[in-house]
Amino acid sequence: MIDIKLLRSNSEMFYKSCEDRGFDTSILDQFFDLDNEWKNNLKDLNNKKHNKNSITMEISKKIKAGEDIEDLKKTVESLNIEIEKLERRQNEIDVKRTELLRLIPNLLADDVPRCFGDENNKLVRYHGRAKVFSDDIKYFIENSGSHDYDEIDYRPKSHVDVITEMNLADIERAGKIAGARFYFLKNRLFKLELALINYAVDFLSQRGYTILEPPFMINYKSMSGATDIETFKDTLYKIENDDLYLIATAEHPIAAMLQDEILMDDELPIRVSGVSPCFRREAGAHGKDTKGIFRVHQFNKIEQFIFCRPEDSWDFFDELVKNSEDIYKSLKIPYRVVNVCSGELGNLAAKKYDIEAWFPSQGKFREIVSASNDTDYQARSLNIRYRSKEGNKFVHTLNSTAIATERILVAIIENFQDRDGKRIRIPDVLIPYTGFSEIGGDDD
RNA sequence: GCUGGGAUAGCCUAGCCUGGUAGGGCGCAGGUCUGGAAAACCUGUGCUGAAAUAGCUCGGGAGUUCAAAUCUCCCUCCCAGCGCCA
Numbered sequence: 176m177i178d179i180k181l182l183r184s185n186s187e188m189f190y191k192s193c194e195d196r197g198f199d200t201s202i203l204d205q206f207f208d209l210d211n212e213w214k215n216n217l218k219d220l221n222n223k224k225h226n227k228n229s230i231t232m233e234i235s236k237k238i239k240a241g242e243d244i245e246d247l248k249k250t251v252e253s254l255n256i257e258i259e260k261l262e263r264r265q266n267e268i269d270v271k272r273t274e275l276l277r278l279i280p281n282l283l284a285d286d287v288p289r290c291f292g293d294e295n296n297k298l299v300r301y302h303g304r305a306k307v308f309s310d311d312i313k314y315f316i317e318n319s320g321s322h323d324y325d326e327i328d329y330r331p332k333s334h335v336d337v338i339t340e341m342n343l344a345d346i347e348r349a350g351k352i353a354g355a356r357f358y359f360l361k362n363r364l365f366k367l368e369l370a371l372i373n374y375a376v377d378f379l380s381q382r383g384y385t386i387l388e389p390p391f392m393i394n395y396k397s398m399s400g401a402t403d404i405e406t407f408k409d410t411l412y413k414i415e416n417d418d419l420y421l422i423a424t425a426e427h428p429i430a431a432m433l434q435d436e437i438l439m440d441d442e443l444p445i446r447v448s449g450v451s452p453c454f455r456r457e458a459g460a461h462g463k464d465t466k467g468i469f470r471v472h473q474f475n476k477i478e479q480f481i482f483c484r485p486e487d488s489w490d491f492f493d494e495l496v497k498n499s500e501d502i503y504k505s506l507k508i509p510y511r512v513v514n515v516c517s518g519e520l521g522n523l524a525a526k527k528y529d530i531e532a533w534f535p536s537q538g539k540f541r542e543i544v545s546a547s548n549d550t551d552y553q554a555r556s557l558n559i560r561y562r563s564k565e566g567n568k569f570v571h572t573l574n575s576t577a578i579a580t581e582r583i584l585v586a587i588i589e590n591f592q593d594r595d596g597k598r599i600r601i602p603d604v605l606i607p608y609t610g611f612s613e614i615g616g617d618d619d
Numbered sequence: 620g621c622u623g624g625g626a627u628a629g630c631c632u633a634g635c636c637u638g639g640u641a642g643g644g645c646g647c648a649g650g651u652c653u654g655g656a657a658a659a660c661c662u663g664u665g666c667u668g669a670a671a672u673a674g675c676u677c678g679g680g681a682g683u684u685c686a687a688a689u690c691u692c693c694c695u696c697c698c699a700g701c702g703c704c705a
Contacts, residue, residue, distance in 0.1 A: 217667075221674045228640080228674085231686050235639045244685075251685045437629060562629060564648075567665085 176556040177279050183210070192282045195289045195517040202278055209272045216268065220261045227254045278404060281552040283517055284526035291518030299528065302500065303509025306331070306590065311538035318540055319511050319533075331536045332596035334588040335467035338364060341597075341615055344468060355465065356457060356472045358581075363614045367587070367601065368475065368580045370608035372450060375477035375578045378502060384448040384479065389428035391451055392419040397431035400557040403522040409458040425449030425478040426574045433482060434557040443561055443570065444483035444491065448577065451476065467585065469541075474581040481573040482559065485551065488571035492548045495575035496528050499544045502577060506602045508586050509533040511540055523549040532582075536589045543582050546575030 182189055186203065193200045230251050234244050283289075288297040301319040308330045315324060338344040343364035349357040360368060380386050393401075398411070398420045412421040422428055429449045438445075453476050464470035479498060481491045496512065503510050515527040530544035551569040554560070560567040591600040598615040606612050611619070 214668080217674085221668085224675085225673055227685090231639080234685055238639085238685095248685045255685085439629085560629095562647080566648090567629075 176277055176552065177281065178551070178555065179276060182206070182276075182279070188282065189279065193280065195283055195287075196280055196520065197291055197518045198280055202275055206272065206275045206279070209268055209275065213265070213268045213272060216261060216265050220258065220265055223254060223258050223261065227251055227258065230254070277556070278522075280520075280522040281525050281550060283520070284548070286514070287520065287526050288514055288516040290516040292516070293519055295516050296513040296519070296529065297516065299512040299514050301509075301511040302504060303507065303533070305509035305533040306535045307533075308535060308538060311535075314538065315533070327535070329594065330538070331589055331592055333467070333536045334469070334585040337588050337592060337596055337599070338467065343614070346467065354472075356470065358468050358471060360468075363609075363611065363619060364584060366609055366611075367605070367614070368584060370601075370605045371578050371580045371583055372475065372477060373608050374605055375502065376448070376450060378505075379448040379477070379479065379498065379577060382446075382498060384446045386448050386450070387429075389422070389425050389432070389449050389451055391422055391428075391454075393422060393428050393431060394418045395420070397434060397557075398427060400434055401427040401430040401553060405522060410455045412454050412456060421454035422451060423455050424453050424476060424574075425451040426480060429478070429480045430553055430572055430574070431557055433559045436559060437567055438482070438559070438561040438570065440484075440562055444481055444487060447480045447482075449478045449480065451478070453579075468581045469585050471581060474579060476579045477577040479575045479577050482554075482570045483573070484561070484563070485568065485571050488548055488550060488573060491571075491573050492526070492528075492546065495546045495573055496530075499530055499546065499575055499577060503530065503532065503543075505604045506583075506587075508583070508590055508602075510543070521547070523547065523552050525550045525552070530576075532586045532590075534586060534589045541582075543579060543586065544576040546573070548573045 177189070182203075186207070190200055190203060193203065230247055234247050234251075237244050237247070288295065298318070298320055301321045305315065305319070305321075305324045306327050307315045307324045308327055310330075312324070312326065316322060332340075335346075339346070343361055345359040345361060346357075349359050376386050392414060395418055399407070402411075402423075406423065410423045414420065426449075428451075429447050432447075433445075452473055454473050457470060457472060460470060468474075479495050481488075481495065483491050500510070500512070510530050510532045513529050513531060515529055520527050524547035527545060527547045529542050530546070531540035532543045533539075534541050549572050551571055553572045554569040559570050559572070561570050587602065588599055591602065592598065593600070598613050600613050601609050601611065613619070
């Protein structure tokens with residue numbers, strides 16, 4: 176949620192921010208209409224209450240003095256009726272006003288590119304040495320800014336073909352029991368996933384992150400504080416008969432973990448890494464990536480999360496992105512970093528960097544990491560504050576993927592397969608975790 | 620699931636039986652004093668509001684009453700004991 180005081184005092188910058196996001200600014204107009212009514216109504220209400228309070232005090236005195244109070248009682252009774260009416264109206268206004276306020280997106284950071292469409296995201300940097308099929312070279316150079324690649328004269332097999340041929344997953348039977356976008360992971364592919372999880376856990380705990388496994392379901396209050404209406408609409412699964420939602424990322428329970436708390440200044444920053452399955456309905460993704468395990472309703476993810484003082488949050492944004500980049504450098508997966516443009520940002524984020532890996536079979540860069548600075552937006556909705564010398568202030572929250580394992584399995588299958596698509600080499604840093612160095616090799 | 624105890628401001632605590640509009644301590648901030656600091660003393664300390672000698676705030680909600688932290692009912696969470704349980 177945005178700061179209502181800031182909105183009142185600096186409305187122009189919110190109008191500008193909403194326009195840059197392609198967001199309907201009539202919501203701001205509606206907000207100000209309601210807010211004015213709210214202020215006027217509050218004035219009336221307070222006057223009436225003041226009146227009532229002084230009469231009540233008078234009654235108390237008269238009782239002690241043994242005087243008659245019946246007339247005063249009647250006055251208070253009629254005041255109560257008026258007060259109740261005004262209060263009911265004030266509540267109505269308040270509910271509507273909060274509803275609108277929650278829809279208004281966060282202010283954009285200055286260096287977010289003002290444009291629409293993912294194709295206009297701004298390239299920040301590229302790293303790695305990619306295998307690029309001849310037909311894709313032009314696309315690769317345009318989208319990476321790099322001429323440093325290995326040209327190959329064949330298109331690597333898609334992960335869907337590889338996992339089917341090598342008996343590494345069963346998509347069909349998963350479809351039978353659960354529907355599309357589910358999977359059974361099998362054999363060495365599943366061991367590789369466990370290796371990725373353990374690798375990420377070790378990697379982040381060495382960098383000072385507290386590792387935790389969160390609840391996989393959380394209640395409405397927590398979820399609505401941690402997310403926005405878009406997430407609710409398109410991505411969340413609701414549990415029947417209980418006030419519970421399946422999490423779409425460990426970000427949700429981690430963010431909500433500290434709701435309604437006031438932290439001591441020296442407790443900050445708090446670095447957390449959560450490991451969890453993620454459940455997403457993927458409404459609005461019909462027809463996209465329908466096969467395999469690239470886009471699924473359930474996947475596992477290691478997430479990074481930071482609670483910090485406002486003045487530090489941009490440094491921590493860099494830290495999160497660096498952690499993720501260091502993971503992909505160590506895995507030797509080629510990637511680029513993009514600064515996501517204003518039209519494609521979520522409501523909570525002031526700024527977002529995506530990391531996109533090179534997928535040689537698809538001949539494309541595809542998102543594997545999303546790192547956001549939500550500034551005080553999420554903390555205000557969740558009411559997470561800390562004690563500073565200037566009083567209690569909202570913390571800033573940031574989140575970033577470390578490893579979304581199913582996607583990285585695909586990245587490994589596409590980038591590390593041999594020419595025939597019959598063997599997959601395991602990235603060196605993972606071998607201590609897998610206990611084998613390839614899938615489809617002689618020892619398999 | 621059952622029985623009992625509990626939830627008061629950043630933290631701790633009084634008030635609840637017997638209804639009259641939240642008192643104290645700690646911490647923090649400012650002030651007096653000092654060369655500077657400590658101590659001592661004074662003032663302030665949540666939310667709404669541009670502000671008031673204004674309103675709100677005692678886990679949440681409803682009720683009784685002119686008036687509810689206080690009485691009644693419902694709910695949530697925490698603690699103890701009992702039961703059930705992978």
